[in-house]
Amino acid sequence: MKNRILSLVLAVVMLMSVGSIALADELNLAQLPLTTEEGATVSILGMNSWYSTVDLTDAPLLKELADRAGVTIDWTLIDPTVYSDSVSPMLASGKDLPDILEMPDLDLNMDYIKSGMLEPLDTHFDLMPNYVAFLEKNPSIKGSLTADDGHIYYVPQTVVTHSYQPVMMYNMPWLEKLGIEAPTTLDAFVEYLRAIKANDMNGNGDPDDEIPMSIQSAFLPYMFGPAFGLDLVSGFYADDEGVVHYAAYEKEAYKAYLTFLHGLYEEGLLETEFTSLNRDQITSRCANDLTGVTFDFSWQMSNLYSAQYPNYDGTVGIIAGAAPLSGEHEGFYVARNPISGVFGINAKSTNIELAVKFLDYAMSEEAQDLYVWGLEGLTYEVDDTGARHYLPRCTEDTIWYQGLGINAPNMPSQQSTPATDVLLPEWHVKNDREFEVPFMRDPYPTVYSTPDEAAITSMYLVDIQTYVDERAVAFICGYADIETEFDGYIATLEAMQIEELLKVRQAQYDRFAAAL
Ligand SMILES: [Ca+2]
Ligand SMILES: [Ca+2]
Missing domain, CATH: 3.40.190.10 (Periplasmic binding protein-like II)
Structure with a gap:
């Protein structure tokens, strides 16, 4: 990933x-x-x-x-x-x-x-x-x-x-057809996906050819993590008190995140083959007006995705950006390190x-x-x-x-x-200022490792990330049961020395904060 x-x-x-x-x-x-x-x-x-x-x-x-x-x-x-x-x-x-x-x-x-x-x-x-x-x-x-x-x-x-980073992008004509604004909550978002499924959104006479959501799996954490208060993109992140967490080790919030995605998968709103979906496929879905929402680097919304629609004239976005989704937590987007x-x-x-x-x-x-x-x-x-x-x-x-x-x-x-x-059309620039930039939150900063810290990190981190990625897919697809196996997952992360890594990241973050 x-x-x-x-x-x-x-x-x-x-x-x-x-x-x-x-x-x-x-x-x-x-x-x-x-x-x-x-x-x-x-x-x-x-x-x-x-x-x-x-x-x-x-x-x-x-x-x-x-x-x-x-x-x-x-x-x-x-x-x-x-x-x-x-x-x-x-x-x-x-x-x-x-x-x-x-x-x-x-x-x-x-x-x-x-x-x-x-x-x-x-x-x-x-x-x-x-x-x-x-x-x-x-x-x-x-x-x-x-x-x-x-x-x-x-x-x-x-x-x-903070500009032109990964954001939500909706099929604007479809939102208009349904008479709704871009969803800003998880609940409204799920309703939107259901409406796409139930209706012939592209008007070709077939109510079943629409694919509600087209998200490359690497972007799922960007898109849904924040509504659960998680920065899964950085993995490690500091809270307002300067305490460092590992997002996929947050017992309540991460479990809720997985449960939500598993629900989308079960309902057919997250496609079965979601782990292999790529940008070319999404582009082709746009060309055939088949999908209602995607998530990608903002750059793509005008020059790539909107440009696929025959009626796009460069003045109004067809696939256009919107605010992040909120859940129990206020939504945000994850910005990039400079x-x-x-x-x-x-x-x-x-x-x-x-x-x-x-x-x-x-x-x-x-x-x-x-x-x-x-x-x-x-x-x-x-x-x-x-x-x-x-x-x-x-x-x-x-x-x-x-x-x-x-x-x-x-x-x-x-x-x-x-x-x-x-280099971008005017509507896209406005979209960036209005719906994207205001919601950006800084990622975990770039910080140097001491040789000891580097040794600990290289000993544990790759294995942990591999395990987390593999388990995420298993929980979302239901190969592993969230209710009965999530506690075992947390125990495995502990055995894999996640707490040691958190200590390292905390020390690094403290040095960063002190040098500001
Ligand atoms: Ca449909
Ligand atoms: Ca259709």
Whole structure:
């Protein structure tokens, strides 16, 4: 399930790979150029473009960035699809590494940090005004990036967290036909599914060809967990008092969640083959007007699902988002953690000061503006009201556009909501602000593990997750009986050392909270 979610997230990151927007006249904290030394060079190890036919070595926007900084960049760029496999051995050998390193992962077990290969950036914060300002504006990112020794070793690349995340999506014409609003409670939701079953919603004369609900099984926890007060997406989560829980080990609430889903399954409202349903099948159901509700990354509602309907004209959503479902608990959506990548500085570099300054400049508002918008006249124009518009070539000539270095996968670029908005129809943007963003709740944060914590986690967590996933399907489908076997399930989790893991997560959460 984890891998599935990860690949979904990745797909969306790629679709939405747009960085932060900024006003051109925003205060620029870096003193430019960063150096007046002739021939100054900064070497960088980073990801090349996600487009296999694009090489970012001479990308004009990144060249522009380097020119303003007064440096030449010596790139080592590697295909993102093999980045981890290629870079990990290079980092392990530690020989002849560039000054700035885009890491192969978030280093959550601090393997690279503890190896001593990275310069502690906070010891250079007097040279990093842009990054210091960023951390002040983003305390939870600061909390995530503060290692257990109190130092900060990385600069982040970030993604949008609260907009365009996984949400409920309804067949709006069907709701209208039934004369009802989008359900906001579990009870009203079940009534909606029953009405679909009972009626010929698509008007083809067959009352039985509709499939009430089309949900990929990985999204069931997103969709129904919150109504029971559970963040099953994060798995571990902290309550308002800062106490960490494991959602699938919440005796009352998780049992109620499973009982509800088993009821849907028994009534034929959750389809028999729900574990194998995929996005292509859901898309095809939309094309044939066969289904009443789905749950997916918001991104899909306009460009994928609504677009399947012949009468969709881009102005009104056919498959459109709505508020989350509430039960005994107020519904919410689970947002995403912001950090998608990290950059560090090679502690053995002979060029640390300039590398620090350049990495800081690469985080500046000015640099972010360049990654997102490019340059006036090249990628965008400004209208009479001062608003920016991308030039037609940006959407017509993808390879040229990507080749500019837009959204910079090899830089600490910050994805932003406004820059994503411009790629979506107006109704979808409104939908996001009205029905999606207000209900987002932060997931369990990204937190470093100490080596001891990492050892405990790797010893127990995978087995626990596998067991939980397998039992969830068994309880929902009725292969296991909730009334007689749920207590045994809880006892098994205890035997699998769930309490030890909770202690680890609690200690990590406490460090995160203290670093805020
Ligand atoms: Ca029907
Ligand atoms: Ca029908």
